[in-house]
Each structure stands twice: as structure tokens, then as C-alpha cells.
Amino acid sequence: GSTDRTGCCCCWGRPRCCVLTSWRRLWGEPLPPPPSPPDRFCREMGHRRLKVRGADASISLRGFSCMASKTLTSGLSSFQQTGKGLLQVMLKQGKQWKSMCKGLVLGTLLTTCMILLYSYAAPPHQLSLQEIPVPYSCSYKPAHVRNVPRMNGSHFTSELSKICTPKEDIMFMKTHKTASSTILNILFRFGQKHHLKFAFPNGRNDFYYPSYFDRSQVKDYRPGMCFNIVCNHMRFNFEEVHKLLPEDTIYFTILRNPARLFESSFHYFGSVIPFTWKISGEDKLAEFLREPNRYYDPSGFNSHYLKNLLFFDFGYDNNLDINDPKVKKHIKTIDERFHLVMLLEHFDESLILLKDVMCWDLDDILYFKLNVRKDSTVSRMTGDLYEKATNWNKIDSMLYQYLNATFWKKVETYGFERMERDVEELRRRNDNMQSICIDGGRPVDANAIQEASLKPWQPLGERSIMGYNLKKNISRKHKKLCRKMLTPELQYLSELGVNLWITKLWSYIRDLLKW
Known part of the structure; x- marks a missing residue:
């Protein structure tokens, strides 16, 4: 990039994307160093409108091709690599989940078997029950339905x-x-x-x-x-x-x-x-x-x-x-x-x-x-x-x-x-x-x-x-x-x-x- 007499920063030496008001005039600060590489600055800028100290400063920055095709190709390649990596991670995690599920099922079956064996083999807790005499019989019936000798x-x-x-x-x-x-x-x-x-x-x-x-x-x-x-x-x-x-x-x-x-x-x-x-x-x-x-x-x-x-x-x-x-x-x-x-x-x-x-x-x-x-x-x-x-x-x-x-x-x-x-x-x-x-x-x-x-x-x-x-x-x-x-x-x-x-x-x- 280059700078004109007004302190504008241009892309590739052209005044098409110059800033109309310098940083020094607006803020009283030194102009920031130009971005490197210059195309990155162009990509990051779009059409913007800024209101500075009550005056409109039109910054007409146009993003240009800026190696668009190269960026797209690079992005697709990066996406493919990321997708492959993600798929590998998912497959690896899937195997881990499958292994965990098998372990849980086998563990549940083993625990159930142990509970069953315990319930069949272990003596139940013996309670101390109150002694209440049992009636003579609990099968008494009314006279009209009682069994006939x-x-x-x-x-x-x-x-x-x-x-x-x-x-x-x-x-x-x-x-x-x-x-x-x-x-x-x-x-x-x-x-x-x-x-x-x-x-x-x-x-x-x-x-x-x-x-x-x-x-x-x-x-x-x-x-x-x-x-x-x-x-x-x-x-x-x-x-x-x-x-x-x-x-x-x-x-x-x-x-x-x-x-x-x-x-x-x-x-x-x-x-x-x-x-x-x-x-x-x-x-x-x-x-x-x-x-x-x-x-x-x-x-x-x-x-x-x-x-x-x-x-x-x-x-x-x-x-x-x-x-x-x-x-x-x-x-x-x-x-x-x-x-x-x-x-x-x-x-x-x-x-x-x-x-x-x-x-x-x-x-x-x-x-x-x-x-x-x-x-x-x-x-x-x-x-x-x-x-x-x-x-x-x-x-x-x-x-x-x-x-x-x-x-x-x-x-x-x-x-x-x-x-x-x-x-x-x-x-x-x-x-x-x-x-x-x-x-x-x-x-x-x-x-x-x-x-x-x-x-x-x-x-x-x-x-x-x-x-x-x-x-x-x-x-x-x-x-x-x-x-x-x-x-x-x-x-x-x-x-x-x-x-x-x-x-x-x-x-x-x-x-x-x-x-």
C-alpha cells in the first residue's frame, strides 16, 4: 500500500480506497502502520459510515477480489480437513459409547443375577413378631352354607x-x-x-x-x-x-x-x-x-x-x-x-x-x-x-x-x-x-x-x-x-x-x- 498527501492509505498504490480524513487530523494521533499484507486490510473493510465530531466522514472502502478464489479454495480445503477430523473423532467416540453401552448392559445383567442369587440363597431378615393366638378356624361359615357331615x-x-x-x-x-x-x-x-x-x-x-x-x-x-x-x-x-x-x-x-x-x-x-x-x-x-x-x-x-x-x-x-x-x-x-x-x-x-x-x-x-x-x-x-x-x-x-x-x-x-x-x-x-x-x-x-x-x-x-x-x-x-x-x-x-x-x-x- 501507499499513502497520498492527505495521509490516505491506498490499496495496491491506487487512491480508489483512500480514507478522506487522516487519523492524525481526526484524533491527533499518529497514523497506524499499514496492515501487512495489504489485501488483509481491504478484506476487513467494507462500506461504512462513521460519524466523527459531528461531521460525516464517508469511508468508501471497497473489498475487492483480494485473492477471492485463493481464499475460497483454502477455505474448502480447511473445511474438508476439519470434517475428516470431526468424523474421525465421532467414530472414535462412537466406539467408546458402544463399548460403554455393552459394559452397562453386562453390568446390569450381572447385578441382576447377583441380586437373584442373593434373594434365593440368603436368609431373609427374621422379624420379632407379636404373639397373638390364632382363632380356632378362619373358615367358619353361616349355618345354611356350612358343609354337611x-x-x-x-x-x-x-x-x-x-x-x-x-x-x-x-x-x-x-x-x-x-x-x-x-x-x-x-x-x-x-x-x-x-x-x-x-x-x-x-x-x-x-x-x-x-x-x-x-x-x-x-x-x-x-x-x-x-x-x-x-x-x-x-x-x-x-x-x-x-x-x-x-x-x-x-x-x-x-x-x-x-x-x-x-x-x-x-x-x-x-x-x-x-x-x-x-x-x-x-x-x-x-x-x-x-x-x-x-x-x-x-x-x-x-x-x-x-x-x-x-x-x-x-x-x-x-x-x-x-x-x-x-x-x-x-x-x-x-x-x-x-x-x-x-x-x-x-x-x-x-x-x-x-x-x-x-x-x-x-x-x-x-x-x-x-x-x-x-x-x-x-x-x-x-x-x-x-x-x-x-x-x-x-x-x-x-x-x-x-x-x-x-x-x-x-x-x-x-x-x-x-x-x-x-x-x-x-x-x-x-x-x-x-x-x-x-x-x-x-x-x-x-x-x-x-x-x-x-x-x-x-x-x-x-x-x-x-x-x-x-x-x-x-x-x-x-x-x-x-x-x-x-x-x-x-x-x-x-x-x-x-x-x-x-x-x-x-x-x-x-x-x-x-x-
């Missing part, structure tokens, strides 16, 4: 001693792998029919098993509340159960041959017993029984499923020595506390005895076998393995032998011929209901069950529990009963109003992980 047995008799009133206060001690789900279905139907009050767990289908039962585990429990039926899985605690139910409550339970129970329990629960994971070979059960003390850990997680499970369920130490005097004492206590101990191997005879004790009708004990495993998944132990399983579960074997003898004494009292006749009638009625209700007349694999409401719970990692399909054209008279008789335990609990959020959450996680 009926004859006990399948045939009427003139003996007044045979007259009885149906029992509605019931405690069923639900044991594992003993067809107890089938009995539960019978109790659910009876309770619904007579509008009885169940003591149910809260959030799950058991009373925080394997923790000892406590009244605080009952949904919405308050001291002095009355219940008719307790029947969900628990580790038995007589003192707490006794405070929950009326004095004349009928207590009953069911046992199974300990060797067969051990086999079923090993297959069903093996995947959730960590010390079985290290057993090698195709036949893990045979390997375990070959050296049980090598694998068994008394303090291991879920270890109770694989040694004297019945004794454990009744609330006693399943690792006691067989010669410990407490073993015989506890077995005698069980016999005294329970009005009836059923046997899985004689299920129909057991139901006839239950009907007799409860003074129920034959309609009350009709059933379909629920929660049955496929034959292909159950290897029947014989010979040496059977003996080893019996010896490994010595306390359960002693308990079973003692109560098996008691059972047949009750059958003898009932009458062998009468028992045979009533069992035959029960089976005939069951077969008739099967032809009315079940599509195909037999159970099917889990994948072949059409209705979700009829699909049973499956063991972890398997689909070995069979179920049923309901016939399409069932008479109105039988349709409701058929559906109830075929409904699995968890679905029936939901129908009765039990909140199974913990059980359902665990089910969703299993489905998500395809366990």
Missing part, C-alpha cells in the same frame, strides 16, 4: 363313628421330587372351591427355601391373621408354622424311596450345584457314587440336594452321623407331628388315605400327573448303584423305612379290600377325566405344548419336563375343571394372586441367555 369312605355305613366333617385347615409339607406338584394342584382346586385362605410367599413360589420358614415370609402377614392352607416349599419349622394355623390343622407330607429321590435330584438340580461341575465323564451320577466323599462338600452351595434331602426339608441336619441319637429322635418327632405321611410309590393308596383323614369326596382328589420328566432323561439305577445311593442317603433311608411301616399300618386299619376297591374307582375316574380333557390322552414334550399357560417350569439348561395340551371341544360342564387340573404350579399361583416377580425375572434372564 358326611360318611367317611366310599360306602355309607350306619355307624355314627364314621360321620365326619370335611377338614379345611391344612398344612402340606411339600418335599422335593416326590410328585408334590400334583398334590399342590389338588389343594389349589380344593381351596378355590371352598373359598379358603392360603398363606403364600411374597415375590416367589417358595418360602425362601433353603432358609427356615418364618411367619414374616408370608405375604401381607400380620400377627393374629388366620389362614387355612400352607403348602408351598419351605424348610420346615414347626414352631413358626404352628403359630400360623389353628390347633386342629391337619399336617401331612409325602416321601419317596431315597435312592430314586437322589437320582432324580441329581439330574434335576445338578446344574446348580457347583461341586458337580468338576465331575468328569458321561455318567456323572455313577462317578459321584463311586467316590461321593471326594466330590461332596457339606458347606457347598446347594449341597443339601445331594444328601439326605428329605431330612433336610424337615428342618434337620442332613450331615448327622447315622448313629447320632438325634437321628432316631427326629424321625419319631416327624411321625408324631404329621397325621399322614404319603408314599410316592403308592400314590393312589396315599390319596385314598388322605381323603379318609380329610373326610373329602373322591372328586376332591382327582388328578393328572404334573411336572413329569421324560423317560429318556431318567436312567433307572439298578444293582450296585442303587445300593450305593441308598447307603449315601442313610438317614433318609431310615426315615423312609420307619414311615413306610407306619403307612401300611394305616392301610391295614382302613381295610385292604376296601383300599383296593377305592383305588380302582379313583383310577377309573382319572382315566375318564383324561379322555375328556387331554388332547391325545397323554403328556407331550415341552416344545409340543401349544398354550403358554400350560407350559411347566424347566430345569436349568434342559427341557425335560413334559406337559399337556387341552382338548379343543370340551363340554361346558368339564372345561373349567379340565383347565385347572392341567395348570402347572407357577401359573396356578399367579391365578391365585401370588406376585412371582423374582421367579419371573429369573425366568426372563434364563430365556435371554437361552439357559
Whole structure:
């Protein structure tokens, strides 16, 4: 640039963009040095109007080409470089966000699993509850709707001693792998029919098993509340159960041959017993029984499923020595506390005895076998393995032998011929209901069950529990009963109003992980 005699600054030596009034005249200050390079000054100036000391000073500055094309090219290049850099940053941040999201999802799943494991394994906080006597019964009804006394047995008799009133206060001690789900279905139907009050767990289908039962585990429990039926899985605690139910409550339970129970329990629960994971070979059960003390850990997680499970369920130490005097004492206590101990191997005879004790009708004990495993998944132990399983579960074997003898004494009292006749009638009625209700007349694999409401719970990692399909054209008279008789335990609990959020959450996680 150059300066004319008036002190104007010109671009490229031309007076076209001169300032008409010098800085010195206007402000009394020295003229600022010319910008370098000169084209920058031109770019920064436009058409402006300034009002200085009351006079208009027109500054006619025109921005010219000032290397416009060069500037545009440079700008586009800079923009492209900036865009590429921004894209790289965004991609890098995207990968980081994706990694963070994966971490959050996995962390959430892990936390949920830990909460579920804790809720299943950790004992709940035991509350100190006020002692309020339970009423004689909470099933009192007006005289005009009260149950009429009926004859006990399948045939009427003139003996007044045979007259009885149906029992509605019931405690069923639900044991594992003993067809107890089938009995539960019978109790659910009876309770619904007579509008009885169940003591149910809260959030799950058991009373925080394997923790000892406590009244605080009952949904919405308050001291002095009355219940008719307790029947969900628990580790038995007589003192707490006794405070929950009326004095004349009928207590009953069911046992199974300990060797067969051990086999079923090993297959069903093996995947959730960590010390079985290290057993090698195709036949893990045979390997375990070959050296049980090598694998068994008394303090291991879920270890109770694989040694004297019945004794454990009744609330006693399943690792006691067989010669410990407490073993015989506890077995005698069980016999005294329970009005009836059923046997899985004689299920129909057991139901006839239950009907007799409860003074129920034959309609009350009709059933379909629920929660049955496929034959292909159950290897029947014989010979040496059977003996080893019996010896490994010595306390359960002693308990079973003692109560098996008691059972047949009750059958003898009932009458062998009468028992045979009533069992035959029960089976005939069951077969008739099967032809009315079940599509195909037999159970099917889990994948072949059409209705979700009829699909049973499956063991972890398997689909070995069979179920049923309901016939399409069932008479109105039988349709409701058929559906109830075929409904699995968890679905029936939901129908009765039990909140199974913990059980359902665990089910969703299993489905998500395809366990």
C-alpha cells in the first residue's frame, strides 16, 4: 500500500480506497502502520459510515477480489480437513459409547443375577413378631352354607363313628421330587372351591427355601391373621408354622424311596450345584457314587440336594452321623407331628388315605400327573448303584423305612379290600377325566405344548419336563375343571394372586441367555 498527501492509505498504490480524513487530523494521533499484507486490510473493510465530531466522514472502502478464489479454495480445503477430523473423532467416540453401552448392559445383567442369587440363597431378615393366638378356624361359615357331615369312605355305613366333617385347615409339607406338584394342584382346586385362605410367599413360589420358614415370609402377614392352607416349599419349622394355623390343622407330607429321590435330584438340580461341575465323564451320577466323599462338600452351595434331602426339608441336619441319637429322635418327632405321611410309590393308596383323614369326596382328589420328566432323561439305577445311593442317603433311608411301616399300618386299619376297591374307582375316574380333557390322552414334550399357560417350569439348561395340551371341544360342564387340573404350579399361583416377580425375572434372564 501507499499513502497520498492527505495521509490516505491506498490499496495496491491506487487512491480508489483512500480514507478522506487522516487519523492524525481526526484524533491527533499518529497514523497506524499499514496492515501487512495489504489485501488483509481491504478484506476487513467494507462500506461504512462513521460519524466523527459531528461531521460525516464517508469511508468508501471497497473489498475487492483480494485473492477471492485463493481464499475460497483454502477455505474448502480447511473445511474438508476439519470434517475428516470431526468424523474421525465421532467414530472414535462412537466406539467408546458402544463399548460403554455393552459394559452397562453386562453390568446390569450381572447385578441382576447377583441380586437373584442373593434373594434365593440368603436368609431373609427374621422379624420379632407379636404373639397373638390364632382363632380356632378362619373358615367358619353361616349355618345354611356350612358343609354337611358326611360318611367317611366310599360306602355309607350306619355307624355314627364314621360321620365326619370335611377338614379345611391344612398344612402340606411339600418335599422335593416326590410328585408334590400334583398334590399342590389338588389343594389349589380344593381351596378355590371352598373359598379358603392360603398363606403364600411374597415375590416367589417358595418360602425362601433353603432358609427356615418364618411367619414374616408370608405375604401381607400380620400377627393374629388366620389362614387355612400352607403348602408351598419351605424348610420346615414347626414352631413358626404352628403359630400360623389353628390347633386342629391337619399336617401331612409325602416321601419317596431315597435312592430314586437322589437320582432324580441329581439330574434335576445338578446344574446348580457347583461341586458337580468338576465331575468328569458321561455318567456323572455313577462317578459321584463311586467316590461321593471326594466330590461332596457339606458347606457347598446347594449341597443339601445331594444328601439326605428329605431330612433336610424337615428342618434337620442332613450331615448327622447315622448313629447320632438325634437321628432316631427326629424321625419319631416327624411321625408324631404329621397325621399322614404319603408314599410316592403308592400314590393312589396315599390319596385314598388322605381323603379318609380329610373326610373329602373322591372328586376332591382327582388328578393328572404334573411336572413329569421324560423317560429318556431318567436312567433307572439298578444293582450296585442303587445300593450305593441308598447307603449315601442313610438317614433318609431310615426315615423312609420307619414311615413306610407306619403307612401300611394305616392301610391295614382302613381295610385292604376296601383300599383296593377305592383305588380302582379313583383310577377309573382319572382315566375318564383324561379322555375328556387331554388332547391325545397323554403328556407331550415341552416344545409340543401349544398354550403358554400350560407350559411347566424347566430345569436349568434342559427341557425335560413334559406337559399337556387341552382338548379343543370340551363340554361346558368339564372345561373349567379340565383347565385347572392341567395348570402347572407357577401359573396356578399367579391365578391365585401370588406376585412371582423374582421367579419371573429369573425366568426372563434364563430365556435371554437361552439357559
